[in-house]
Amino acid sequence: MIGLVILLAVVAAAILAPILYPTSPWRMVQRPFMPPFTLDRFPLGTDALGRDIAAGLMHGAGVSLLVGLVSTLAALVIGVPLGALAGYFGGRVDDALMRFTELFQTVPSFALAIVLVAILQPSLSSLILAIALVSWPPVTRLVRGEVLSLRSREYVQAAVVTGQTTFTILRREILPNTLSPIVVLASLMVATAILLESSLSFLGLGDPNRMSWGFMVGAGRTAIRQAWWISTFPGVVILLTVLALNLIGEGLNDALNPRLSRGDR
């Protein structure tokens, strides 16, 4: 419940940002290093260049949500088919695909994401691509396991006997039944993606044209001794958003997989 409320607030912030703060969040609006709660118009103070922190937070919400959602979708697009193929065909196909997945699981994902964004040059699309490329392996493993256990069910056997194509069987008989664990995993992946995006932006790999929370924390880092608020507020917002998504993921898990819910685990 709390998770949903926080997430709705973040979504609202993303939608309302251009209306409440129509000017660019990069613009200097007040004197630099203004502490929070000094002026009503700038409740969270300003940063080293006199930019309004509240405006930055509002505009950053959209970037975080966008990157989190799109990169998760992209990871699903990579991960679900690979997992379905590995689980359905088994044998050599499974071996090869699993080796490939293991390779990506071994590589330190954050380091790979850094390398990818640095090589592709920082932009919204390279961030999304890099995050998607490092986050698909868990999807593949999950889908493979689910498909493996569903493949020998009678209704799937029946579909094979009636001569349906493999593609149709996977799409109409098997994958719909794997949906609920995928939904749970996806909601947790959005949280991880937002953390990854903010970490990359913190290191200066964010889209240079978009205000983002991680960038704001990074920008305030050098002035941390004089102006604690510049780095503090964006971090709190990241924390709350990620926490909200994790709570929603757990809630979905309890609702969709009641047998696995907290009592037994």
Add this chain to the structure above:
Amino acid sequence: MLGFIAGRVGKGIVVLLAIVVLNFFLIRLAPGDPALVMAGEAGAGDEVFVAQLREKFGLDQPLPNQLALYVRNIAVLDLGYSVRQQMPVATLIADRLPATLLLTGSAFLISLALGVTLGALAARRAGRPADTAITGLALLFYATPLFWVSLMAIIVFSVRLEWLPSFGFETVGAGHAGLARAADIAHHLILPAMTLGLFFMAVYVRMTRASMLEVAGQDFVKTARAKGLGDRVIQRRHVLRNALLPVVTLAGLQAGTLVGGAILTETVFAWPGIGRLMYEALLQRDYNLLLGVFVVSSAMVLVFNLVTDVLYRVVDPRIEAAR
């Protein structure tokens, strides 16, 4: 056992080879002609010099030959040359590696010790306030951005309380030696290791708690209880020991995340490890160095996975029988 280790090492080498090949293509993708970049750094841009550089580094050869050359170089630990730092990449990394091993090692031990203790505590008090508090705390740390909690730790413990140093590996120019130096380094290590450990502590708390609750419901625990063993003994000797198995597996899988976290922690605390080196390479767009760190950190993860695999077999001999 030896055969098992040999098999795992062989598999690890194959994976490493694949990573090296991946790395090679990433270098090719990097913007800019490497020879032109090097010539530019050297301050000479004429055609002859560039051609010489191409020949020297094998850049005039067809792609498969270049790949073979690259793999051969890596095999003898030649990771290329960092033009920006005027040093071989391997030397730069070797200089920084001990600091990273110290940081990740301490963070790993701290998180495992705290995580298992708190997780066991929460499992024993399942459903009571202590459990709620511990799981809540774990959930919070699990969602906290690592770079941000590091900054907050600096504000609280260095700026406000002035208890701990906020950056570096040791006090510069203090001239400590022996034990005094070790104590100084340990003093600098506390903040980075603690902040890096917190996230992983959260992971182990959740895992230990879930795993202990699962084991506690099994038959052999009922038997132990039926024959009149005390609750403490059952928890420690029967439940915890068996519950630790999945935690060991998870610890192996977390190695990559730990290395990734070290990049952020080292950047914030100016800890002179390979994570910080990666950040410096990133700022200077020194692709050779960047990818060198990437290969080495992947190798680190492979070694760590190997160790946990072996450890797992020592902890649970049943696995041998099951194979």
